[in-house]
Amino acid sequence: MWGYSDQKVIDEIKESVEMGLPLVVGEFGHQWEEHDNGKIPYKTILEQCYKNEVGYLAWSWGPGNQPQTFLDMTTDGTFDTLRGWGLEVCVTDPYSIKNIAVRPASMLTEPTTEPPVTNIPKGSIAQNKPVFASSTEPGLGNTPEKAVDGNIATRWSSEYSDPQYIYVDLEDEYEIERVYIEWETAYARQYKIQVSDDAVVWTMYIPSTTETEILTIFTLTQKEDM
Known part of the structure; x- marks a missing residue:
């Protein structure tokens, strides 16, 4: 949003709300050019979004x-330099x-029932085997071995x-019949599955795919270490 008067902002938000349109006023700054006409x-x-109960998204955090x-809200990406x-x-x-x-009411009370904890099917040859990964997101405790802890x-x-x-070291040679992936909401956009005898030379097993159903199962047959 840029170049509008206060009244234009008031009218546009009011009209959108009256039309029942889903609305978030997004990616606005305090100016679009460094002169008076760019304000x-x-x-x-901020005020009209609050009064009309719609969201807003200021931009940009920076640096x-x-x-x-001049649009950067911080100098180093931390709250300390706002x-x-x-x-x-x-x-x-x-x-x-x-x-x-405000926090949604659902976040302020304890759930009345425990969420179900579902284990992967019995017979997984990957469960609790050594796991190696390129990186781990810091500070969350989501370490590689938790991908195969069952x-x-x-x-x-x-x-x-x-x-x-x-990748998982199966520690032996197996005939793989099925690959079972349970995705979290932050799933991969694209991936491939490969196998190896030595974790150096890899053979394509499932070509590049965007299959990201919450539960993804590939049924196949091939004898390899993995």
Whole structure:
């Protein structure tokens, strides 16, 4: 959103709400150029979003917005360096995130029933075998061995970059009949399955695929170490 007056912002949000449109006012800054005509009524956006019960998404967190570095809300990507309009949006404005954000009621009470914990089918030759991965997302405890611990309530997660890999040493030669993958919501967009006798030379087993159903099962037959 840019170049609009306060009244234009008020009218546009009001009209959208009255039409019953799903609405989030997104990717707005405090200005789109460094002159008076480039100012954006961001405070009005914050206020009107709150009063009309719609979401907003200010932009950009920073650093790194080029060439409009003036849009960066922080100097190093941390809350400690929030500055200018970024500090207003996040903390000091009456309609800042700090002052208006609420947790959904579902997050404030304990669930009445325990979520089911489902184990992978019996007979898995990968369960609790040695696991090696390219990386582990820091601070979450989602270490590689949790990918094959037999409990789908735990998982492995990599760092947020591509490419990544994970492999299991089956410690013997097996005839593989099925590959069973239980995805978390942060699933891979694309992946392939390979096998190896030595973890150096790899043979394609399942070519590159985007199959990411929550439960993905490949049925196949091939004798390999994996």
